[in-house]
Each structure stands twice: as C-alpha cells, then as structure tokens.
Amino acid sequence: MGGLNMEAAEMEMTNPFAYSAPIWQRFSAPFRAGRFADGTAGVVSGQAGTPAARSVLKLQLQFVAGRVADGRFQAYGCPTSIAVGAWLVEWAIGKSAAELRGLSLAELRGTLEIADDRAHCAVMGEDAVLALLSQYQESRI
C-alpha cells in the first residue's frame, strides 16, 4: 500500500474505487490502528456501532494530566468507517475531555469528504466519542 504522501497520479492508480483522498489516505495507511495493552494507565474506551451497515468502531484514548496523550482505534466496516476512526484519534490528541465534547459532525464529514450515503459512518464516530466520554466521567467518579 502507498504511504501517506502519495502523488495524485499514484493515488488515482491505487484508489480505483474513487474514495475521497482523505478517506483513502487514512484507509491505506492508518496511524494508531490497534489497541493499548490491557492495564495501560489512563486509557478510556468507547465503542459504537451502526445498524445501517453492521459496522463497529472502538476508540481508546490515553489521558495524561487531563489531556489526550495518545490513542488507538479498531474498526469493522467500510473504508469510510476506518478513516473516521483514524481521523478521530488524530483529532483527539492534545484535547481535554471538555474539548472532545465539542466534536462537530460537520467538521468530521467535511474534513473526510464523507458523502450523504455514508453519513452513518460519521454518526458512529460521534457515538463512539460520546461513549468514551461517558466512560471517562465514570472512571473519574
């Protein structure tokens, strides 16, 4: 698979299915895919699915001093849902829980150029963040 800095021509050749460039990039070479080792300090998880496509997205964010220091994601689903997981982890790093609450679906869809018929992938991403935040709150109590 090509790296992240593919030239347009190379992208076209290796992306014959016409996914948007930001989705194809993250699907082809997703950063931070996987999961943290069990018992890693500060890790909070959130999982969501979408009945529309039987997809599942699991996010793990590691909080250090109230901010996200690192993250991982796992996904079962189409390239768009995998790209949503990859983007959310990128986006979350450096943010506080309060800032994570500010996730905008419009920003997520706009950045990844998610078409209307795949809007459910973005909603699943938002649901996973909300599930993670409620887990975060519980773990602090």
Added chain:
Amino acid sequence: MIYLDYAATTPLDARVFEAMLPYLRPDGVFANPASTHGPGFKARAAVEKARAQVAALIGAEPGEIVWTSGATESNNLALKGALEFRGAAPASKTLHIVTSRTEHKCVLDTCRYLEAQGVSGRSGGQPVRVTYLKPSANGVVTPEEVLAALTPETLLVSLMWVNNEIGVVQEVERLAPMLRERGVLLHVDAAQAAGKLPIDLGRTPIDLLSLSAHKVYGPKGIGALFVRRRPRARLNPQMHGGGHEQGMRSGTLATHQIVGMGAAFDVARTDLAADAAHIGGLRDALWSRLQALPRVQRNGGGEGIAIAPHLLNVSFEGVEGESLRASLPELAVSSGSACSSATQEPSYVLRALGRDDELANASLRFSLGRATTAADIERAAGLVIQQVQWLRELSPLWAA
C-alpha cells in the same frame, strides 16, 4: 495489476485479433454478407466458416448456430422465442418454466418479464408461471429436483451449465435425455462452459444453448444461440427485419465479430485440454494457498461436485466486504460486496446458497485465464492473505 476476472470477460487472443484484422481494415472484406455479389459472397464465406468453427466446439451442425449480440440476447431469444412460439398454438393454456435461483440475471429477469406480461398468442394472452428452484448449499440443482418440479404445463427448463459466480457444473448432460423423454425443451446458458468443459450436443439432447464470444477470448458484442434442428426447436423472432439467420434474428451480420468468435472457438477447441489443465492447476494452487488463513469458506462445490476449472469463490469470515475489496487495488477480481455491484445488493447467488449477507459481502470471485501465471497466483494469494489478516486485526470483533 493482476487480472483475475476472466469470468467477467477475457482479452482478445492474439490469434483472434489477427483473424479479425482483414475484416476491419478500410480496404478489407467489408461487404454485407447478405449481398449477392463477389465481395458479399466473400464475407458470407467468412461468416459460414465461423459458424462451422463455433458449431465444432459444441458438437453441433453449422446450421444450428444463430448469431446474436451475446449471451444475454441468446437467453432472451431462447426463452421469449420458445414461449411465444408455443403460445401461438391455440391448445395451450398456462405456460410453465422451470429454472433455478442462481441463473444469470438475464435469465431471471426474462422469466420475471414473462411472468408479468404473459405471452400473447392467437387465442389471446396466456399466463406464464415460473418455478425458481433453490439449489442446495453447494450450489447444485439435481436433475431429480428438476423432474419433480415439472407439471403437464411445463414447456421449458432453463439451467446454466456452469454458474458464473461459483463455477458449479450442473448435471445438464444427465438432465437432457430425461427432459427429451418427457417432451420438455431444455435451454442451457453455456456462456461460462464453452471452452472450459467438453460440450457434445451430438450426444446431449439440449434444445437451445447460449454462447458468448468474449468469455472465450473473442470480441465483445457477439454471441450465438444453438437451436436444434432434429427435433426442431421452434422460436418466434425477437428482432424483426430482413429475415436473417433463418428468420430467427434479423440484422446485418457483423462479419468481423463473427470471424472473431469463430477464431476464438477454434482456438478453444484446439487448446481445451491444455487450457483446462493449466488454469485448473493454478486455481487449485490458489485455493490451497488461501487456506493458510483460518475461517475461509469456499462457495459452491464439495465432495463429488464438479467446478469449472477457471473459478474460485471464497468468503473470508470476520472482514467487511467493501474494505476487503478496497484493500486489494492491485487485484482485478469480482467481489460479492454490495458496494461493488450496480444493484447495491450482496450476491443473490451466494444468498441462494444460504450464505448470510455478511459472508456474501466478504467474498471474492477469482477467475483465471490463459495468461494467468503461477507468479500471478503466488502474488495474489500473498496480497489477499496479508489484507485479510490486517482487516481482521483491525476489527474489534475478531477473535482468532
């Protein structure tokens, strides 16, 4: 790019290309084969030579070959033509067809059309009823199951020789004499069988058989329908006009394409055994390599069931179909994934076999051809194994 989609279409064989050239050049043999002058006779001779070449591959007589635009048209002509001819006889009432749920779309859609429209005959409209037999989980519809579905109204059975998605070979050779005894017509879609399996219509009493050139290294846009002469299978034409092709299919003959189909079928006849050995050997090697992965299922076939040498259909548990397809941009293969087809539905063939939507989606159809090499297979298997492992690792649901 590794091309493993020969069941969708094949490239022109170089020998076919050379044979077609004299009929495509501006100064070549361009005359209308129906014209009664020197150049016309020359074109006609080329058409008749090709007719004999096509007939020779399937053990037919040249006069039993009717040129069409391809297997879709052949299937339409066979089904609609046979029913309309019979519908015109005043004695008949409901006309019944028996077919299977795993036929090509063009057979199923023609059947649905006939069910919806009925057939108009001299005595007014006659209803058409269709029985769609469900194959077993291995993809087979037995001759006994076909016989059990017959009624006194059954006019025609339509069953494909080789299924285009899973490669299962139906026992049409055993079925044909049983239907002949009972006076029921048998139509066989042989688009995926011609050039892959020996076909001898001199011994097998099939009445109507559809053929396509572009599945056999010939050009697209040309096909044929075998219409048996003894006993005569009678059809009403679907294309009316100048009365070409014994009145069954009007339209100026496309000499260059017909010559291409003839050359392709000639090559297929010469190379049949060698092709089958080469392609079948590589297909078996591919399946053997893919079984390095746990939880893969071969679709169609099983103990004692024949599969055409060029096809391998596999479902990969635990991966999502669209991502599976997208993760393999270097492979030209067909996918069962809903997102890869025009219909946006998972393969109806795999669902008819009892596969759930998820497994039908997560399937790949590998179809091999003359130019496929052992290195192609090794590389393709390596890529598939790597990407399936990757998608499984990525999945929060996968438990090895």
